Amino acid sequence: MAVFEARGVSKFFPGVKALQGVSLTLEPGSIHALLGENGAGKSTLIKIITGVHRPDEGQLLLDGKPVEFGGPRDATAHQIGVVHQERNLIPRFSVGENIALEQLAGHPLRRVDYGKVNETARHWLKVLDLDIDPRIPVSQLSVAKMQLVEIAKALSLKSRVLLLDEPTAALTPHETDILFGLLRRLRDEGVSMLFVSHKLEEVQAICDRVTVLRDGRNACESRSMQGLGRQDLVRLMIGRAELIADWPSRDHSRAPAALRLQGVSTTLGHRNVDLTLRKGEIVGLYGLVGAGRTELAKCILGQFPVTAGTIEVEGKPAKIRDVADAIHRVGIGYVSEDRKQEGLVLMHSVLENAGITVWRRLARRFGFLTDGMVRAKTEPFIRRLAVRTPSLGQLVGNLSGGNQQKISVAKWLAAGVKVLIVDEPSVGIDIKTKAELHELLRELSETGTAILLITSDMPEMITLADRIVVMNAYRIEGEITNTRDYRAMSEGIMNLIHRVEAA
Amino acid sequence: MGPLSRYARTDWFGPLLVTVLAIVIVGAFNPSFLSPLNIQVLLLAISVNALIAFSQMIIIAVGQMNLSVGAIGGLAAISFAGMMQVWGLPAPVAAVLALLIGLGAGMVNGAFIAWTGISAFVITLASLSMFKGINLGITQAQPFYGIPDAVKAFGNTTFIDPLPWLVLPTALVAAGLWFLLNRQALGRFILAVGGNQHAAELSGISVGFTVVAAHAISGLLAALAGIMLVARLQIGQPTIGDDWLILSFAAPVIGGAVLSGGHVSVSATLLGVVIVAIITQALVLFNIDPFLVQVVLGVLILWAVGINRLRELRLRKAATAGA
Numbered sequence: 001m002a003v004f005e006a007r008g009v010s011k012f013f014p015g016v017k018a019l020q021g022v023s024l025t026l027e028p029g030s031i032h033a034l035l036g037e038n039g040a041g042k043s044t045l046i047k048i049i050t051g052v053h054r055p056d057e058g059q060l061l062l063d064g065k066p067v068e069f070g071g072p073r074d075a076t077a078h079q080i081g082v083v084h085q086e087r088n089l090i091p092r093f094s095v096g097e098n099i100a101l102e103q104l105a106g107h108p109l110r111r112v113d114y115g116k117v118n119e120t121a122r123h124w125l126k127v128l129d130l131d132i133d134p135r136i137p138v139s140q141l142s143v144a145k146m147q148l149v150e151i152a153k154a155l156s157l158k159s160r161v162l163l164l165d166e167p168t169a170a171l172t173p174h175e176t177d178i179l180f181g182l183l184r185r186l187r188d189e190g191v192s193m194l195f196v197s198h199k200l201e202e203v204q205a206i207c208d209r210v211t212v213l214r215d216g217r218n219a220c221e222s223r224s225m226q227g228l229g230r231q232d233l234v235r236l237m238i239g240r241a242e243l244i245a246d247w248p249s250r251d252h253s254r255a256p257a258a259l260r261l262q263g264v265s266t267t268l269g270h271r272n273v274d275l276t277l278r279k280g281e282i283v284g285l286y287g288l289v290g291a292g293r294t295e296l297a298k299c300i301l302g303q304f305p306v307t308a309g310t311i312e313v314e315g316k317p318a319k320i321r322d323v324a325d326a327i328h329r330v331g332i333g334y335v336s337e338d339r340k341q342e343g344l345v346l347m348h349s350v351l352e353n354a355g356i357t358v359w360r361r362l363a364r365r366f367g368f369l370t371d372g373m374v375r376a377k378t379e380p381f382i383r384r385l386a387v388r389t390p391s392l393g394q395l396v397g398n399l400s401g402g403n404q405q406k407i408s409v410a411k412w413l414a415a416g417v418k419v420l421i422v423d424e425p426s427v428g429i430d431i432k433t434k435a436e437l438h439e440l441l442r443e444l445s446e447t448g449t450a451i452l453l454i455t456s457d458m459p460e461m462i463t464l465a466d467r468i469v470v471m472n473a474y475r476i477e478g479e480i481t482n483t484r485d486y487r488a489m490s491e492g493i494m495n496l497i498h499r500v501e502a503a
Numbered sequence: 504m505g506p507l508s509r510y511a512r513t514d515w516f517g518p519l520l521v522t523v524l525a526i527v528i529v530g531a532f533n534p535s536f537l538s539p540l541n542i543q544v545l546l547l548a549i550s551v552n553a554l555i556a557f558s559q560m561i562i563i564a565v566g567q568m569n570l571s572v573g574a575i576g577g578l579a580a581i582s583f584a585g586m587m588q589v590w591g592l593p594a595p596v597a598a599v600l601a602l603l604i605g606l607g608a609g610m611v612n613g614a615f616i617a618w619t620g621i622s623a624f625v626i627t628l629a630s631l632s633m634f635k636g637i638n639l640g641i642t643q644a645q646p647f648y649g650i651p652d653a654v655k656a657f658g659n660t661t662f663i664d665p666l667p668w669l670v671l672p673t674a675l676v677a678a679g680l681w682f683l684l685n686r687q688a689l690g691r692f693i694l695a696v697g698g699n700q701h702a703a704e705l706s707g708i709s710v711g712f713t714v715v716a717a718h719a720i721s722g723l724l725a726a727l728a729g730i731m732l733v734a735r736l737q738i739g740q741p742t743i744g745d746d747w748l749i750l751s752f753a754a755p756v757i758g759g760a761v762l763s764g765g766h767v768s769v770s771a772t773l774l775g776v777v778i779v780a781i782i783t784q785a786l787v788l789f790n791i792d793p794f795l796v797q798v799v800l801g802v803l804i805l806w807a808v809g810i811n812r813l814r815e816l817r818l819r820k821a822a823t824a825g826a
Contacts, residue, residue, distance in 0.1 A: 073705075090703065092766045
């Protein structure tokens, strides 16, 4: 019998139907893959299973009986353990105390018995074959070790259902192997696991069942992995290949370089990166989560130091001191992957957000600036993007995700940059807005702006990019000219990534 | 790793070094600094100031700040003095009631913060004004003079020369806080919420309860400081607490506390109080303008924050190198 079941679950957010009638059945002693593109509804489903969100329709069943979770603590109390994508450890606490924190919670007046805490922790660390002293603070561990400590923490709750949200993103192949060995052992002991990953080869290696989400619906529900090939999974994930717009191929090989990186190494760990963006060209930078793409963008922008190599903008060496320098002097713009945290000031109006990049240029003597001046500069772009907002005075936080994203692009159009770095532009926005955004980026490139497109969304990459550069483990692995033949392109990209992993 | 560099990583090592240096230097220039009488005066100041610092430290631990530390202390102080003078209550009863007022005031702060989700800065800014207003309403800005002799004696005599009675409550509080923060679940909750509130919540810790508890402790300690100050000054001054704010932050910060929460040290905070007291005294002994004390205190805070930042960077570097 199924340990856990989600039946016909729907979840609506203002303006977005995140999930519509999604079902999922977890069997005991099984590793179940949850697949889907970014924005397909995976994270919403995880949040429902872990009690962060409540479903608007449908129900959750545990051992066949309906349950409702009032919050994350409810879910853990029902032996649903989670290893979150983001760190959930208390950095100054010892490894042992982090693992045992759940057992302490709820007893504020109890004395903490560190002997017992460390003994429990040692047991779970041993289960994981981890050679970590439970007494050292978590802040002294590497990211990978922290990830494994989180797994130990989830296991220590004797979870019957264990959710692993991209658990390998920060792990080396060796650490991944250790983790997989452990997951198989847990499976044989009857634990039911839900494994979320973008790495299909991992899914094929370890999962026995699979549920695929697409646009908030089940593309397939809890079926066996038997007989499913990589291409079948991809087809389930992205649906029909016709999403790819039929734009003619362009050849920019004679255009002058807008941005050229030569032998660039950075403090974040990039080694010997060569990359050229020509005027009017869209170059896609593809890679798995953790490949170092966003990090490269931030180094180009001057947020983190470049330790070797040169960056040239329009043929001239550019010493970029900081982000302000990159924007105002050099002319490089960046649309952040995390628009809520880094791209927009949600509490400010549309006009203030769109104008933020031009204030410095427009400001007159003594920094004098009027709304009218900003409006004149930014309104044409907001109109062209068809941003659906009642007025320019509307707070950005009240707009839908797609419209927010349009505004974070609009502010760069107004700034008139030479190079625009766009990081995961269509995460969490619907298909129609996505198409509008694609047209906009294409148009922008026609006017001569060079665009570096960072995306994990393969169809988006093949729709937009003129050339695709593949990055893995902070190095450039190779480059393919986009022929817009989906199958050939995705195979070519995966081969480039694979070549490294096989080696 | 040698023993020296291991000590250098602790919070108390730097402040201890500064304390010893300060004692040696000031003592060399002015031998009367080490006279029993002067040591007694120093200890009196340290006893009260340590409680003020602890009252803020516990809130820093949970990742917030409490601007109303002085207002709560002042309110408890005049309540203590007023209940003895006006109602004729015996000192121990008045002290317990005044402590309860402090505890209650802290709980009100914590409850509002937990319930509304408004930042502690704003809530305690508002309650600072309210507590101070109540204080002035009760006292009409006039001090209470009717302090019993036993209380005055407690605040000004020694039990073994040169240790004043006031050292005792502070020593007990320091030991209790150390136990709370290092050995008791509630103290660990406070540090966990300060270190990573989200993770603490997902681990089943009730953030609201923890925040209220931290503010309650803070209020209690501020009230105790107020009561002890009444004993020492021998008068229930309505202005008690007005000048506590800077010191309350300075000592924990000198003691390596992380203002974003999750890390404080009782012993190092105590040393922070000692350093501030020594420097204040030294400036008096050397006849330096008392206004300069403020400037020196400011410099000291900046210096301490700088050292902490350096240590953090070095720790992080060591962590990445070891990974």
